[in-house]
Structures are given as structure tokens and as C-alpha cells.
Amino acid sequence: MTLSWEQISDSAAAFERWLRFRALMAEVPSISYGVSHRGRQVLAGALGQADLRTGEAAEVSRTGYRVASITKTFTATLIMQLVERGELRLDDLVVSHLPWLAESMDQTGVTVRHLLTHSSGIIRDGSGAWADDDLPDRATLRRDLSQHPTFAAPASGFRYSNIAYALLGEIVENLTGQSFAEAVAKRVLEPLDMGSSGTRVTPRLRSTLATGYWTRRPGESYRAAAATEARAFEPAGGLISTVPDLLRYQEAHFSGDLRLLSDLSKREMQRSQWQRESEPHHGYGWMLWTVEGSSLRGHSGGYAGFNTKIGFDPDLGLAAAVLSNTLGALPGLGVDAFFHTVNRVRSLWTPVGVAAAGPSRADLGRLAGQYRAGWGEWLVVRIHKSLYLVDPTSDLPLREAARLTPAGSRFRFLIADHEDYGYRGEEVTFVMGPKGRPEQMRYGPQTYLRADI
Incomplete structure (x- = not known):
């Protein structure tokens, strides 16, 4: 089995954001x-x-x-x-x-x-x-x-x-x-x-x-x-x-x-x-x-x-x-979460030959990060040509990831593949700061602030 460097890179970035959040919350x-x-x-x-x-x-x-x-x-x-x-x-x-x-x-x-x-x-x-x-x-x-x-x-x-x-x-x-x-x-x-x-x-x-x-x-x-x-x-x-x-x-x-x-x-x-x-x-x-x-x-x-x-x-x-x-359990959870992430990234990867639509990988990479509000926190991760909304409290972070589909601009998306109690079909909008870095994510009625760890 082979992996492309992009697949490995996206897997590692998603895993690292998840692990650092879990380590912070566990106060190790x-x-x-x-x-x-x-x-x-x-x-x-x-x-x-x-x-x-x-x-x-x-x-x-x-x-x-x-x-x-x-x-x-x-x-x-x-x-x-x-x-x-x-x-x-x-x-x-x-x-x-x-x-x-x-x-x-x-x-x-x-x-x-x-x-x-x-x-x-x-x-x-x-x-x-x-x-x-x-x-x-x-x-x-x-x-x-x-x-x-x-x-x-x-x-x-x-x-x-x-x-x-x-x-x-x-x-x-x-x-x-x-x-x-x-x-x-x-x-x-x-x-x-x-x-x-x-x-x-x-x-x-x-x-x-x-x-x-x-x-x-x-x-x-x-x-x-x-x-x-x-x-x-x-x-x-x-x-x-x-x-x-x-x-x-x-x-x-x-x-x-x-x-x-x-x-x-x-x-x-x-x-x-x-x-x-x-x-x-x-x-x-x-x-x-x-x-x-x-x-x-x-x-x-x-x-x-x-x-x-x-x-x-x-x-x-x-x-x-x-x-x-x-x-504590974090190292064991971490190793399993990494290999889970790799295999989910492979399964979610856009097939070769499918036309790229929406923002570039570079633009998607800028939007990827940690966002928090009083209601909790979300990870936004890049997988090939798409962004996914990930719950960092999940032990297997990509199991219920929600895909964000482009909706007319580089910073506006619709929530797809989300559970029924969420905001499936509604907008997620990223608000950019003066240096071209996203400072907020508007998700449903909530505003989440960029808060990388």
C-alpha cells in the first residue's frame, strides 16, 4: 500500500491538532x-x-x-x-x-x-x-x-x-x-x-x-x-x-x-x-x-x-x-487516533481525475485550525480538496467528521454529512483578519474564535 506525501501531511496535521487539544484538556x-x-x-x-x-x-x-x-x-x-x-x-x-x-x-x-x-x-x-x-x-x-x-x-x-x-x-x-x-x-x-x-x-x-x-x-x-x-x-x-x-x-x-x-x-x-x-x-x-x-x-x-x-x-x-x-490513557489513544486518521484520510481522498472545485489547497490550509466558543471547540482540518469539521473530544476524531462544501466564495461553506442534531445544510463562514489569517468561524448561530494550541 502506498501513501502520497499530501495524504501523510494532511493526516499528521489533523492528528497533531487533535492530540494537542486532548493533552491540554487532560492537563498532562x-x-x-x-x-x-x-x-x-x-x-x-x-x-x-x-x-x-x-x-x-x-x-x-x-x-x-x-x-x-x-x-x-x-x-x-x-x-x-x-x-x-x-x-x-x-x-x-x-x-x-x-x-x-x-x-x-x-x-x-x-x-x-x-x-x-x-x-x-x-x-x-x-x-x-x-x-x-x-x-x-x-x-x-x-x-x-x-x-x-x-x-x-x-x-x-x-x-x-x-x-x-x-x-x-x-x-x-x-x-x-x-x-x-x-x-x-x-x-x-x-x-x-x-x-x-x-x-x-x-x-x-x-x-x-x-x-x-x-x-x-x-x-x-x-x-x-x-x-x-x-x-x-x-x-x-x-x-x-x-x-x-x-x-x-x-x-x-x-x-x-x-x-x-x-x-x-x-x-x-x-x-x-x-x-x-x-x-x-x-x-x-x-x-x-x-x-x-x-x-x-x-x-x-x-x-x-x-x-x-x-x-x-x-x-x-x-x-x-x-x-x-x-x-493515563492519552498515549494509547494517541497512537490509535493517528492510524485511524491516516485510514480515514485515505478513504476521504478525492479520486484522481475529479475536477478541483472551490478554494485551493493553500487557501484551505489557512482556514484549518482550532476554533472555540463557550459552547465548546471545533477542529477544522484539510483533507485533500475539502475541509472537515471535527469534534476534538472524540477518541477517533474523523469518525463523524462533517464535510464543508464550498458555497460561492473562498471563505463560505455549507455543512454536509452532519448528524441530524447539528446544522447540516447551513453555513459556515470564516472571517479573515488584517493579515489574511482567519480570526473567527461563524457556525450556525455561534461565533467561534481562532484558538490554536
Whole structure:
């Protein structure tokens, strides 16, 4: 499937306006976001503050975030590299690589493949891992596993497990002779020039790491989360990264890019290895889910004070990342909203050969923006040769977009395709300011003021 640059550009512009509105209304401390297409940056931006106490602004190319369980895809990548080199088999028993587990797990038959697919039956987090921000060290993890190694037989069901990926990281260390941090750096980060990423809070990464904040109720102040190391959970959730680095990483998992893995290994990682009752399903490391016409690979991440998500569609050559320094649903909604927008833009695109009527794309682009009044806010977005009126409170912004059809001048339109309770068939008029920029949108009986975020 191919996308034109105009389709990508219009999709990115509509998505960015929606995301910035949602971030503002959610009052998140900061959000950083970006989109790339086959190695070319399409969109990169940030809104808000990396640290509320100092007022430091978030910068998309500089500010780092704890991306938590996105780390699992890096760990799975390292495992597949070892498989390609013949140093490991996916059906190896875990105890053959981690003999200290023999006493508690020797008879369970848990394999490396079971760990990768969250089907090992191993407990999820152990004792008190997240309640007190004091993530377990190796000794604590081993004690927990000796007391409560599994809750079910391997391959009997799906159960997400951070401990499973902690064990995979230990296998990586044993086979490479490197610490997990060194293995990730040498085998993934450096080949991709991911210089703003790492799994340990080094002085360099600490200087750019956003402060994470706990959730709050309306009217409450944000409370900073402690800046803790992931310790034994480093392979399950220790990575710190930025939007540009995560876009480069996803691109390396496209077919034809051999910097990390062969195409065969990437296909194995990205096909469903475990079907859950509902999406996402799981490959090796990757979550798999669909949005409109896109079959996505990616992962979400939740850490003390952070929430993040990445997703890519290898058929379209698109990758997206949304990172925030507080907990909440916005990054996940954001990635899905982007791919929804791309697919809706494709479906709404004027077919080749249809005569262009009305204002030019340049004129339409000037009218596109954010408009607000006491009744609420609207986004006006350009899709090819048309404008659309979009409700920014919708999680899938273009699902009920209303097309504006030209009505005799560059700045006057009629509302088409709108729901019955709206102003279908009535006028929308844009009032231009002295610099040729629209300052108002008259929609039905209401006047909305231009208010871009």
C-alpha cells in the first residue's frame, strides 16, 4: 500500500491538532509525539513541561521518558539475535540457561518461547514491586520465584509477566557475557544511533529525563514520582528514550532493514504467537492489534509517573510514538487516533481525475485550525480538496467528521454529512483578519474564535 506525501501531511496535521487539544484538556504535565514514514520524519512536537517545579519545557528531540514495557520489544530483539547466531533455541528449557531455577521450576517445562509469549505460567510481578516504588533486585526476585514460581502450567493460558522478561534479560547476560545495559547498547542502540536512550539512569540521561508524576483528581496538584531504577526488571521495563529514537527503532523492524535482524526473524516476532480473547494479541515482544485498515505492531509502557506507546504499520511504512510524564490513557489513544486518521484520510481522498472545485489547497490550509466558543471547540482540518469539521473530544476524531462544501466564495461553506442534531445544510463562514489569517468561524448561530494550541 502506498501513501502520497499530501495524504501523510494532511493526516499528521489533523492528528497533531487533535492530540494537542486532548493533552491540554487532560492537563498532562507534558507530552511528546512524532510520526515517521519510511525513515523520513513527518511530525515531531511536544507540549507542556518536563518538570513542573523548574518549569523546564518538554522538547521532542531532547526530553527523555521512562518507556517501561516497550523495553520488552528490545529484550525480545536481543533473544532473536542470539537465536540467529545459533547460541539459543526458543524451545530451550529456561533452567538449562538459569540453573538456579532448577529447584523450583525443574519439572515445569517452561521454555524460552513461553517466556517470550507470556504463556509460561510464571507470576507477574512478585511482592510489592509497584506499591512502594522499590523495584526488586535480583536476590528478591529469586526469593519470590523460589516461593511462588508459577500459578499455572506453561502454554495453558496467557498471563502477562514482567518476571518472565526479567528472566529473558538474565539469559541474554549469561550468553553475551555483558550486562543487560551493555547488551542493549552495543547490539541495538548503537547500530541505530539511538544516542538518547539507555536502560540505566546515567548522569547524561538524568539531565534530560522528564520528571514523572502520579495521577491526580481534578483540583489536586501533581505529585512527583520517585526516580527509581528498574533493577531486576530492567529487561522488562527499564528503558529511557525519546520520540526520535523510538521512531528509528521501529523503522529497523520494517522488512528490508537488516541492521538488527533478518526479515524472517522479524516476521516471526510480528506474527501472532498467542491469541487472546481480545486485542492486543502477542508475538515475540510485540503487541499486535488493528485500527481501521491498519494491522499494527507496537507496545505500551507504564512506569511510576510515565505512560507511553509506540506503534507501526509496516505495510504503510508508518511509525508513531506518544510519550507522557504522567499515567493515563492519552498515549494509547494517541497512537490509535493517528492510524485511524491516516485510514480515514485515505478513504476521504478525492479520486484522481475529479475536477478541483472551490478554494485551493493553500487557501484551505489557512482556514484549518482550532476554533472555540463557550459552547465548546471545533477542529477544522484539510483533507485533500475539502475541509472537515471535527469534534476534538472524540477518541477517533474523523469518525463523524462533517464535510464543508464550498458555497460561492473562498471563505463560505455549507455543512454536509452532519448528524441530524447539528446544522447540516447551513453555513459556515470564516472571517479573515488584517493579515489574511482567519480570526473567527461563524457556525450556525455561534461565533467561534481562532484558538490554536
